[in-house]
Amino acid sequence: MKKEFLLNLVLLVGINLLIKPFYAFGIDLQVQNRVGMEDYGLYFALFNFSYIFQIISDLGIQQHNSRFIAQNPKLLAKYLPDFLALKGVLALIFFTVSLITGLILGYGKAESIELLLLMLCNQVLITFIFYLRSNLAALQFYRTDSLISALDKLLLIGFVAFLLWGPWKEGFTIQWFVYAQTASFLVTAISVWIILFRKVKIPLRLKWNSARIVAVLRKSWPYALVVFLMTAYTRLDAVMLERMLPGTEGEIQSGVYAFGYRLLDAFNMIGYLFASLLLPMFARMLQKKEEIGDLLKTAHQWMFFLTASLSYSVLFFGDELSHWMLKDASEYTVSVFSLLIWSSISSGIIYIFGTLLTANGSMKQMNLVFTIGLILNIIGNAFLIPNFGAWGAALSTVVTQSFVAIAEIILVYRQVPNARSFYIPTEILRTLMLCMGLFLIFGLMNSYFSPFIDWRISIILGGFAGLAWAERIGAVELKGFFTILQSRSQ
Numbered sequence: 244m245k246k247e248f249l250l251n252l253v254l255l256v257g258i259n260l261l262i263k264p265f266y267a268f269g270i271d272l273q274v275q276n277r278v279g280m281e282d283y284g285l286y287f288a289l290f291n292f293s294y295i296f297q298i299i300s301d302l303g304i305q306q307h308n309s310r311f312i313a314q315n316p317k318l319l320a321k322y323l324p325d326f327l328a329l330k331g332v333l334a335l336i337f338f339t340v341s342l343i344t345g346l347i348l349g350y351g352k353a354e355s356i357e358l359l360l361l362m363l364c365n366q367v368l369i370t371f372i373f374y375l376r377s378n379l380a381a382l383q384f385y386r387t388d389s390l391i392s393a394l395d396k397l398l399l400i401g402f403v404a405f406l407l408w409g410p411w412k413e414g415f416t417i418q419w420f421v422y423a424q425t426a427s428f429l430v431t432a433i434s435v436w437i438i439l440f441r442k443v444k445i446p447l448r449l450k451w452n453s454a455r456i457v458a459v460l461r462k463s464w465p466y467a468l469v470v471f472l473m474t475a476y477t478r479l480d481a482v483m484l485e486r487m488l489p490g491t492e493g494e495i496q497s498g499v500y501a502f503g504y505r506l507l508d509a510f511n512m513i514g515y516l517f518a519s520l521l522l523p524m525f526a527r528m529l530q531k532k533e534e535i536g537d538l539l540k541t542a543h544q545w546m547f548f549l550t551a552s553l554s555y556s557v558l559f560f561g562d563e564l565s566h567w568m569l570k571d572a573s574e575y576t577v578s579v580f581s582l583l584i585w586s587s588i589s590s591g592i593i594y595i596f597g598t599l600l601t602a603n604g605s606m607k608q609m610n611l612v613f614t615i616g617l618i619l620n621i622i623g624n625a626f627l628i629p630n631f632g633a634w635g636a637a638l639s640t641v642v643t644q645s646f647v648a649i650a651e652i653i654l655v656y657r658q659v660p661n662a663r664s665f666y667i668p669t670e671i672l673r674t675l676m677l678c679m680g681l682f683l684i685f686g687l688m689n690s691y692f693s694p695f696i697d698w699r700i701s702i703i704l705g706g707f708a709g710l711a712w713a714e715r716i717g718a719v720e721l722k723g724f725f726t727i728l729q730s731r732s733q
Contacts, residue, residue, distance in 0.1 A: 262393040262400070267509040268568060270403045275502065276570050277407065278417045281491055284498030286358060286417045288485035291478040292345065293362040298474060300337035301370045303466025304330065305377045323378070329456050330374060334367045341366075348486060361421045368428035375435040376519075384442060391435055392516060398427040465606030472613030473597075476620040476643055480636040483624045488632065500633040502569050503580035510553055510587050514594035517546055521595070525602035529661065536664030539599060539655075543665070544719045546591040547674065552709050555681045556702050557584040559689035563698045575634070583637035589644035596651040605658045612650040619643045669717075677718040684708045 275283040304326055345351075345359050372395070379388040402423035406415055484500055485493040521542055528535050557564060561581040565572040600609050620643040627635025655662055688701040688708075696704075713719045 262396050264509055266396045266400050267505055270400055270407070272502075272505065272568055273407055274403065274415075274417070274420050275498070277415055278420075280498035280571055281494045282417045283501060284485060284494035284496070285355065286421070287501035287504075288481045288494070288497045289345075289350065289355065289358050289362055291481040292348075292350070293341065293359065293366050294474050294478045295482070296337055296341045296344065296471075297366045297370060298467050298471040299340055300330065300334045300367055301374065301467065301470070302333055302460060303463035303468075303470060305370070305374050305466075325456055326374065329460075330371065334370075337367065338363050348482075357418060358421055361418075361425055365421070365424050365428055368425070368432050372428065372432050372435055375432070375439050378439055379435075379442065387438065387442070388519070391431070391438065392519075394434060395427045395431040398430055399423055402426055465610065466601065469597075469601070469606060469609050469613060472610060472617050473593075476613065476617040477640075479617075479620060480624060480640060483621075484628055484633060484636055487624075487628050492632075496628075496632040499576050499579055500583075500636055502565075502572075502576060503583040503633070503637060506553070506557070506564075506580070507584055507587050507590070510550060511590055511594075513549065514546065514591050517542060517591075518594045518598040521598045522602055525599050529602055529659075532661065534664060535599070535659065535661045539595070539662050539665045540670065541720060543592070543595050544713075546595055547588065548677065548710070548713050548719050550587040550591040551678060551681055552706055553587055554585050555685040555709075556705060557581055559685045560698055560702055567699075579633045579637050582634060583640060586637075586641045586644040589641075589648035592648040593644065593651055596648070596655050599655055599659060599662060600651060603659050605654060608654050608658060609651070612647055612654065615650075616643050616647045619646060673716055673718045676716050677713055680712040680716070681709050684712065 278286075341363050342359070345356075350356060350359050376388050376391060379391070403420060406412070406419050406423060481497050481500055481504075485497040487493065488496055521538075524538065525535065528538070558581060561577050561584075565577045565580055569576065597609065620639055623639030623642060624636055627639055629635075631638070656666055685702075685705045688705040689698075692701045692704070710719070
């Protein structure tokens with residue numbers, strides 16, 4: 244199982260490292276530069292608002308489905324028609340609740356309502372895509388799922404690139420960007436639909452079995468609550484920024500936060516990809532009562548190395564990165580960016596340990612943690628945003644994510660006995676040594692190498708040096724990683 248995880252991780256992360264960062268910085272960032280901080284800030288606030296109630300269109304079906312079908316693959320044909328009908332009804336409820344809430348919050352102006360309606364449609368398409376993909380992963384079509392995972396972004400790159408630099412580039416607006424997203428999600432949804440039904444050869448039909456649907460919702464609602472709470476405390480920042488500050492200041496501060504959040508969100512994509520691979524694997528191993536500590540350690544080590552390297556590179560090269568990416572970057576923008584990126588370490592931990600807790604069915608405990616996290620985030624934003632704007636929202640995010648990450652590590656120790664082999668003192672020592680090494684490596688790259696070589700090359704060299712250090716102290720299993728890729732016997 245560890246080998247299967249690493250093989251598919253290479254494919255999944257490889258594809259997404261090629262496409263999604265290019266989208267985030269080659270397309271999305273160019274959109275922000277083109278339309279300006281204020282328009283993009285409004286878009287970012289509405290984008291995050293559209294995520295808050297997204298769980299209504301899914302109600303935990305995706306997470307429940309990944310776990311249930313992975314353990315009972317022969318039941319897919321029985322449950323798929325019911326789930327499709329249910330998701331159609333839930334999509335209508337989600338759309339209605341979100342639209343009414345948006346109007347109450349003041350998003351009824353012409354420029355806001357058009358964007359909001361489009362984004363709500365996009366969220367419905369996203370949840371539909373994720374549900375169909377969860378069936379592919381649960382049936383162990385990992386590589387097909389990996390290839391599909393970047394399809395929407397690949398299409399969006401093509402559509403938006405044409406709009407940004409094509410014949411009508413002078414009239415580009417933020418609305419065009421959202422329309423391009425809708426087209427990309429629609430084509431992806433149709434493609435995944437066709438692939439799934441060809442793979443499993445299930446007759447296409449919708450069916451409403453009330454008893455079965457009620458039974459599924461009873462099992463899936465704890466997953467839904469977990470997703471809602473987690474989404475709320477990670478997405479409320481931008482909405483509170485845009486709504487709490489007076490005049491256009493809210494939209495500008497939201498735009499500043501959006502810039503810092505972009506790199507964080509790009510890395511969170513990798514966390515989500517880890518989780519989508521790990522959930523069916525963890526579920527199957529737990530069902531068979533297999534030792535899970537080795538797989539947990541491998542996933543955590545690689546995720547921690549990636550997020551820690553990102554955080555230290557921004558710590559020392561945040562100014563260069565900010566001015567390279569954003570034409571309106573200021574010292575304040577850099578400070579928000581440099582602070583917010585530290586939450587990536589906690590986010591990575593949450594993706595790994597939260598996925599294991601989900602596979603274990605520890606929903607009640609997770610809901611308690613996320614409820615406390617949501618309360619911390621709201622209180623933190625309420626006190627910090629009026630005085631510190633986007634920087635205050637970033638600080639609130641770092642504190643909240645750190646609390647949730649530590650709580651989930653403790654929960655795994657208590658709730659999943661099969662994973663306790665992960666908790667050995669040497670792992671803590673390696674983590675500390677890795678952090679110290681990365682601090683020194685990127686610090687030296689910034690202080691001694693940057694005057695002589697381009698800062699971007701310094702970051703790349705720092706990354707490779709950090710990887711060599713991590714492998715040397717055993718913080719990542721680089722030799723074992725390549726051995727697994729080369730040999731089918733392991």
